[in-house]
Every structure is written in structure tokens, then in C-alpha cells.
Amino acid sequence: MGYVTAVPHPRSEAPGPARAGRLSLAVALLSGALGAAVALLATRQQWSEGTATVAGGAFPLTAKGSDVTGVPAALAIVGLAALVAVFAVRRAGRFAVAALLALSGAGIIAAALLGASDSSALDEQAAQASGDTSASVDTLSHTAWPYVAVVGGVLILLAGLLALRYGRLWPAMSGRYERGGTPQPRRKAPAVDPDRPEDLWKALDRGEDPTGA
Numbered sequence: 742m743g744y745v746t747a748v749p750h751p752r753s754e755a756p757g758p759a760r761a762g763r764l765s766l767a768v769a770l771l772s773g774a775l776g777a778a779v780a781l782l783a784t785r786q787q788w789s790e791g792t793a794t795v796a797g798g799a800f801p802l803t804a805k806g807s808d809v810t811g812v813p814a815a816l817a818i819v820g821l822a823a824l825v826a827v828f829a830v831r832r833a834g835r836f837a838v839a840a841l842l843a844l845s846g847a848g849i850i851a852a853a854l855l856g857a858s859d860s861s862a863l864d865e866q867a868a869q870a871s872g873d874t875s876a877s878v879d880t881l882s883h884t885a886w887p888y889v890a891v892v893g894g895v896l897i898l899l900a901g902l903l904a905l906r907y908g909r910l911w912p913a914m915s916g917r918y919e920r921g922g923t924p925q926p927r928r929k930a931p932a933v934d935p936d937r938p939e940d941l942w943k944a945l946d947r948g949e950d951p952t953g954a
């Protein structure tokens with residue numbers, strides 16, 4: 742009695758690498774763009790507040806994220822540019838850009854965590870308000886916005902790690918090249934009929950020699 746070996750249909754086999762590439766691409770694009778937007782938004786919000794003693798009274802002081810540190814906003818723009826550049830390069834270039842994307846996210850995290858307890862921006866405002874260069878801020882407090890910037894950095898870092906791991910499976914910009922990687926052939930100029938004056942004029946407009954000399 743013979744046995745029949747069941748052969749799986751090609752369509753029934755899950756295309757693992759291709760599916761992983763598409764999924765990781767979608768997650769990286771979403772997390773990278775969202776992370777940059779969150780980080781930029783957070784740097785425009787109030788990070789800290791306090792008071793300074795001026796003429797015997799309390800003078801309120803506030804500092805935005807951009808007053809505390811400009812690193813998160815700058816790295817958010819760098820990360821967004823790196824996310825786009827990932828698709829314009831291949832192989833080693835893609836790995837380098839993906840690493841830059843991941844480092845941008847890590848830099849945002851570090852800068853935001855340091856800024857969450859920084860008082861230098863308010864100390865400078867207190868010195869200006871009181872006219873005393875040694876003055877410092879009183880009753881210092883911080884908001885949750887620095888940690889929102891940390892979340893943005895984590896999202897950008899995630900996009901960079903996905904690009905490092907799965908970037909080789911992602912498509913790249915083809916430019917003037919075809920999918921096979923070969924340049925597209927140039928179109929040949931139409932043949933010029935010497936008996937047709939309009940063909941002669943068109944050839945001259947194209948910068949060609951209609952006489953074929």
C-alpha cells in the first residue's frame with residue numbers, strides 16, 4: 742500500500758522575512774515620526790517653575806524645555822531626517838543612518854532626564870530679575886513634560902533599533918534606476934526625414950545635426 746506525501750502549497754507557507762520586513766517598516770515609520778513630534782512638542786512646554794526674591798517680594802519664574810536644553814529638539818529633527826534617509830541608502834550606508842537614528846533617540850532620553858532636574862535656566866532668570874549674579878531660584882518645581890520628551894526619545898530609539906535589525910529587508914528609493922538596479926535605456930531620437938522640413942526643424946531644436954554629419 743503506497744503512501745502519498747503531502748506537499749504544502751507554496752501560497753500556504755508564510756513569507757516570514759517579507760512579513761517581518763513590512764511589519765517592522767510600518768512600526769519604525771510610525772514610532773519614528775510620532776517620537777519626533779512628541780519630543781518637539783514637549784520642548785515647547787513648561788518644564789520648570791519657581792520664584793525669585795525681588796525687592797522683598799516673590800517674583801514668579803518659568804522655563805520651557807527649549808530654555809533648559811536645546812538638545813532634544815535638535816536631535817528630534819536629526820532623527821526625523823535619518824528616518825527618511827534610511828530609504829535613500831543601501832547596505833553599509835543604511836546601517837550607519839539607522840545607527841544615527843538610534844543614537845538620536847538615546848540622546849533625547851539622556852538630555853530630557855538631565856533637564857528634568859536642571860535649575861540653571863531659572864537661576865539665570867533669577868539673576869536677571871534681581872540684578873544679583875549670585876541669586877538663585879527659590880521653591881523650584883518641575884512638570885512632567887521632560888518625561889514626555891523621554892517617551893519621544895524612546896520611540897525614536899525603537900525606530901532606530903528596528904532599522905538596524907530589519908533595515909536590510911526594507912525597500913530603497915530607485916531614483917532613475919529600475920527595480921533590477923540597471924539604468925533605464927535612453928530613448929532614441931526619431932529618424933529625421935530630409936524631405937520633411939518640419940523634421941529638420943525639430944532636429945535642430947533638439948540640438949542635433951539633421952544631416953547626420
